[in-house]
Structure formats: structure tokens, C-alpha cells
Amino acid sequence: MISETMDMQIAKPDLHMETVSRLAQLVAAAAPGSRLPTERELCEQLGVGRSTLREAVRALAFIGAVEPRQGSGTFVGGDPAAVDRLIGLGLVLNRSKVEEIVEVRRALEVDAARLAAERHTEADAEGLRTIMREMVALQDDPLAASKADVEFHVRLARASHNSVLEHLLNGMRVLLEAWMQRAVHRTDIVQAIVAEHNSILEAVFARDVAEAANRMELHQRVAAERLFSVMGPDGSTAQYISLLLGGR
Numbered sequence: 001m002i003s004e005t006m007d008m009q010i011a012k013p014d015l016h017m018e019t020v021s022r023l024a025q026l027v028a029a030a031a032p033g034s035r036l037p038t039e040r041e042l043c044e045q046l047g048v049g050r051s052t053l054r055e056a057v058r059a060l061a062f063i064g065a066v067e068p069r070q071g072s073g074t075f076v077g078g079d080p081a082a083v084d085r086l087i088g089l090g091l092v093l094n095r096s097k098v099e100e101i102v103e104v105r106r107a108l109e110v111d112a113a114r115l116a117a118e119r120h121t122e123a124d125a126e127g128l129r130t131i132m133r134e135m136v137a138l139q140d141d142p143l144a145a146s147k148a149d150v151e152f153h154v155r156l157a158r159a160s161h162n163s164v165l166e167h168l169l170n171g172m173r174v175l176l177e178a179w180m181q182r183a184v185h186r187t188d189i190v191q192a193i194v195a196e197h198n199s200i201l202e203a204v205f206a207r208d209v210a211e212a213a214n215r216m217e218l219h220q221r222v223a224a225e226r227l228f229s230v231m232g233p234d235g236s237t238a239q240y241i242s243l244l245l246g247g248r
Contacts, residue, residue, distance in 0.1 A: 021090075023066075033076060109157075125205055131152050146183075147177060156204075182230045193223075
């Protein structure tokens with residue numbers, strides 16, 4: 001069972017989000033398969049009622065972070081993808097600003113491009129070519145193309161062969177999809193993004209580490225301008241919690 005060593009009492013008014021946040025901290029610190037404290041113990045530890053705690057458990061169960069078992073208790077989930085979803089949930093619960101996410105994403109994407117140029121395999125290259133062909137085919141459907149846009153960056157992170165970097169970018173994926181659906185809303189924007197992606201891939205496939213990083217840096221700056229033009233830099237991630245918990 002997970003030890004109870006932290007003062008987890010919740011004093012803030014937003015009980016649902018704070019309870020999910022504190023419970024997620026316990027889950028993130030535990031080994032897969034570990035049993036959480038009992039419902040009564042968690043209620044006392046967090047200073048919340050049973051209904052609030054149960055809502056938080058349901059939220060974490062939806063993303064695969066915990067697994068309630070009838071008659072046995074609640075256990076930490078073992079799905080590797082739950083790590084990515086917990087990262088995204090953490091960004092939302094922290095009420096991070098759009099600008100903060102964009103800044104961190106830029107740094108991660110530049111490193112991903114640099115490492116992909118150095119480490120990518122032929123299988124990675126073919127996967128990237130495939131998603132770009134799909135994006136070109138979808139350029140008259142900006143909504144679908146925006147999803148291919150996100151997938152391009154996920155595959156590029158995978159080509160870095162750095163699992164931590166891949167998890168961090170995957171953790172931003174739900175937010176990125178929601179934002180890009182707003183920013184990538186015209187065919188001419190899709191065409192510009194395709195050109196930017198292909199420019200990055202040219203450097204990656206040539207294994208030109210410095211140029212791949214430079215071209216990704218430029219792409220991220222232009223992408224940030226597109227995003228801020230439709231959302232503004234000061235928006236909060238808190239409004240996107242329903243995306244992570246199954247709503248729209």
C-alpha cells in the first residue's frame with residue numbers, strides 16, 4: 001500500500017480539481033499495481049467527502065491512471081499511456097497559461113528535431129513521410145489536417161529515441177489538438193505548415209543536426225503567432241479539463 005507521508009489537506013475552494021490533482025500526485029509517486037489507501041483513509045488524508053473523492057477516482061480511472069476493483073480497493077494502473085495523460089492532466093490542473101505551454105513546447109520540439117536528425121531510423125523516416133502525405137491529402141479539410149499536424153510532431157519526438165521527451169510531448173497532445181483545431185482553420189495555413197514540416201524533414205533526413213534545430217525553432221515561432229492570433233497568450237489550460245476527462 002502507498003505510504004501516507006504527505007500533508008494532503010485541501011484548503012482551496014475548487015475541491016474537484018484540487019482533489020484530482022492531489023490524488024494524481026499520489027498515483028504518480030507509486031509503482032504500477034500498488035494499492036491506494038482505503039476510501040476512508042483518503043477522505044481523511046485529503047480532507048474531502050466521499051462523493052468528491054469518488055469523482056476524482058472516476059476521473060483518474062477514465063484516463064487509465066487508476067483501476068478500481070470491486071471488493072479489493074483502487075490500484076495504480078499499469079497502462080504506459082496513462083503517463084502521458086497524467087502529464088496533460090497536470091498541465092490542466094496547474095492552470096498553466098497558453099504562453100507557458102508554447103514556450104516549453106518550443107524547447108522540447110527543437111530538441112526533438114535535433115535528436116531525430118541524429119538518431120532516426122529508416123522506419124522513423126517512412127512514418128514521417130507517411131504522415132506528411134496524409135496531411136497533404138487533407139489540406140482542403142483543415143480540421144483533419146490539424147490532427148495530422150499534431151501526429152507529425154508526435155512521430156518526430158518518437159524518432160528522437162528519447163522516451164522522456166516523447167512522453168512530455170505526448171502529454172501535451174490533447175491540448176495541442178484542441179488549440180490547433182482553432183489555429184489551423186484555412187487551407188492556406190495548412191499549405192504553409194506542410195512547407196514548414198517538409199523543410200524540417202529535409203534537414204532531419206540529411207542528418208544536419210544544427211539546421212534541423214534551426215528550422216524547427218522557426219516553425220515553432222510561426223506556429224505560436226498563429227495560435228496567439230486566435231487564442232491569446234494568457235488563456236488558462238483549466239478550461240480544457242473536460243477534454244482529458246472524456247467530455248468535449
